[in-house]
Amino acid sequence: MNSIEIFLPFGEEDVxxxxxxASILMLCSANGLLSDEKSKYIQGVCAEIFIETLEQFTERKxxxxxxxxxxxxxxxxxxxxxxxxxxxxxxxxxxxxxxxxDFAEILQKGSSLVLDKFNTAQRYSMLARKNALKTASKEYxxxxxxxFDKFKRSYSARFFxxxxxxxxxxxxxxxxxxxxGVLYMANYYKSLYAExxxxxxxxxxxxxxxxxxxxxxxxxxYTDLLENYCRVAVNNFFASLLLNKNxxxxxxxEREITRLSSLLCSKSREDIEKQLLTSxxxxxxxxxxxxxxxxxxxxxxxxxxxxxxxxxxxxFIVACE
Amino acid sequence: MDTSDMxxxxxxxxxxxxxSRELASLNEKTARYGISITQEEAKQLAESNKxxxxxxxxxxxxxxxxxxxxxxxxxxxxxxxxxxxVLVAELTDHFYLFKNEVGDxxxxxDIIDIMFEYFDKRCGxxxxxxxxxxxxxIVNFEKIEDCDIREFVPDEFD
Numbered sequence: 001m002n003s004i005e006i007f008l009p010f011g012e013e014d015v016x017x018x019x020x021x022a023s024i025l026m027l028c029s030a031n032g033l034l035s036d037e038k039s040k041y042i043q044g045v046c047a048e049i050f051i052e053t054l055e056q057f058t059e060r061k062x063x064x065x066x067x068x069x070x071x072x073x074x075x076x077x078x079x080x081x082x083x084x085x086x087x088x089x090x091x092x093x094x095x096x097x098x099x100x101x102d103f104a105e106i107l108q109k110g111s112s113l114v115l116d117k118f119n120t121a122q123r124y125s126m127l128a129r130k131n132a133l134k135t136a137s138k139e140y141x142x143x144x145x146x147x148f149d150k151f152k153r154s155y156s157a158r159f160f161x162x163x164x165x166x167x168x169x170x171x172x173x174x175x176x177x178x179x180x181g182v183l184y185m186a187n188y189y190k191s192l193y194a195e196x197x198x199x200x201x202x203x204x205x206x207x208x209x210x211x212x213x214x215x216x217x218x219x220x221x222y223t224d225l226l227e228n229y230c231r232v233a234v235n236n237f238f239a240s241l242l243l244n245k246n247x248x249x250x251x252x253x254e255r256e257i258t259r260l261s262s263l264l265c266s267k268s269r270e271d272i273e274k275q276l277l278t279s280x281x282x283x284x285x286x287x288x289x290x291x292x293x294x295x296x297x298x299x300x301x302x303x304x305x306x307x308x309x310x311x312x313x314x315x316f317i318v319a320c321e
Numbered sequence: 322m323d324t325s326d327m328x329x330x331x332x333x334x335x336x337x338x339x340x341s342r343e344l345a346s347l348n349e350k351t352a353r354y355g356i357s358i359t360q361e362e363a364k365q366l367a368e369s370n371k372x373x374x375x376x377x378x379x380x381x382x383x384x385x386x387x388x389x390x391x392x393x394x395x396x397x398x399x400x401x402x403x404x405x406x407v408l409v410a411e412l413t414d415h416f417y418l419f420k421n422e423v424g425d426x427x428x429x430x431d432i433i434d435i436m437f438e439y440f441d442k443r444c445g446x447x448x449x450x451x452x453x454x455x456x457x458x459i460v461n462f463e464k465i466e467d468c469d470i471r472e473f474v475p476d477e478f479d
Contacts, residue, residue: 022324047332054382061428063383064417067329069425070380074325 009033012091017178021081021106024091024098033099042103049107050077057159069159076161079181080110086183087113114157117186121148124189131196135208137223143170143192151185171228173296194292195230201289202233202250210236210250213320232318234293238300239317241279242272248283254319264308273301329380333371340385341367347388351395355402358391362406366391369410377417386420386429387413393433399446411448412436418452422460435459 009031016023025042028034034042053073054065065073084106085094097106125148132144147166154165162180168188173195177187199207207229214232215222222229236250242263243256252260264272276297284290307316344363351357358366370387374380391409394400400408419432436451439458442465444450451459458465 019324026324043331046328050328050332051382058425059428061430062420062425063385063389063429064374064379064381064420065425066421067378067380070329070382071325074328078324 008092008095015091017086018180019075019078019082020094021085021098022078024085024094028095028098033095038099045104045107046077049104050074053077053158072160072163076157076159077107079157079161080107080114082110083113083117083183084110086179111157114161114182117182118155118157121182121185121189122152124186124193128189128193128196131193131200133196133199133207133229134204136211136229137170137226139170139226140229143168143188144196148185148189155182157182169226171226173228173230173234173292191292194288195228197286198230198289198293199233201284201286202237202248206249206251207233210318210320214318217315217318234296235300235317238276238280238297239304241276241283244279251320252317254314257314257317257319260317261308261313264304269301269305272304273297276301332382333374333380336381336385337367337371340370340381340387343385343388344391347391350392351405354395354400356395356400356405358406366406366410366413370413373410373414373417376414377421379417379420384429386416386433389429389433390416390436393437394440397437397441397446399441408448412440412451415448415452419456419459431462432459435462438465 010027014023014027025034025039029039050073053076054070057069057073058065081103085097088094088097129144133140136144147168150166151164155163161182164181164184170192172188172191174191177184177191179187210233211222211229214227215225218225233250236252239252239257239260240246240249243252243260245252245256267275280293280297281290284293303316304313307313341363344358344366345360347363348357366387370381370385387409390412391405394409394412395405416429416432416436419436420427420429423432436459439455440446440448440451443455
């Protein structure tokens, strides 16, 4: 453990992830981790870069801008630091960097990282597109085929770094990434790629059949429901693994759901978790999918038992045969 | 108040101080038109500029529009020496309205030039006419030909 980690007078919960660097600077300053001299130096560096960016924004022809634009540009300056500090992986490392590194260098490194993140987002958006389902809702199609292009055309890391100017509505398995700007896009498309890759493991007709059955549960077409398709498939996939079915099969019938209920009642939660983990690693060989879905196992087990208790298992696992 | 508000406010205070100092030293440029600005008037102008910026939701970071307007409009044949600072304050307020309309990427000098053209050649020095009659012409940067101002000034200004 890093020594600075032990003495941090604040924790992750005190930091605003959407204003990461500004929030860390304020906390460091308030807790005496930054001297007045260093705080003033950082303010000076930020002010200088901020004014220069405003000059560039107005093409050096104006002495003022709309306050709204000034705020976007202010956020864009700090966004560079956000991207760098978040890339360090922990609050302790971020604090250490703020305290010991030159803030001008942090902003410089952040600028390069913003470009890297843009390239990452682009790479994953192409992969997500390549593995996309062919029949799906317009929200899904928009996310897979159009949203990134719109983002790419309009994104300005220099002036509007936190805006994405594209309306992505298709939800992900774990909900919205908690970041903004290009970090949001990189995270969104990395996740969407993993989800699409997972869906591509199954027969297209099976996925389609499952989604239709899911929609019917709500007396609707699945394309009209703003649901994450990966969640529907992975729930049935995990149920299938617990039932010792062939891993490539996500279609489950009523009898099998009844059998799953009995199984859950006859085995301990730990045994169920162990069985699922073993089967998961046996069936899933892709590193990306493993990495992405591993943390969903805990969520799945909790929800599975909760639905079992509430008698709503058939709302969680979709019967489609 | 979030961190961006605090940061912008801190920079605004710095910017206002600079504007005050620059206004006080404007006399070197306006003297040749027989116009002088007292320290007190400079303070009032800086204060009214601050108010107009807030009123029109603008953040000032560079050379203040109030300075540019004072420098430019000192040349106008319609300026009354005693009312110069009142006029500059009024024009600065109008300038921010024009600026919000045309966007941040249009240069201050371009807007001030066209305001001056209409003020001198069409409005006979009336800021009311400038705003009420020529607002659209100014924000659309419609060129005006040199002409006799009496053709355009309404009766009440004759």
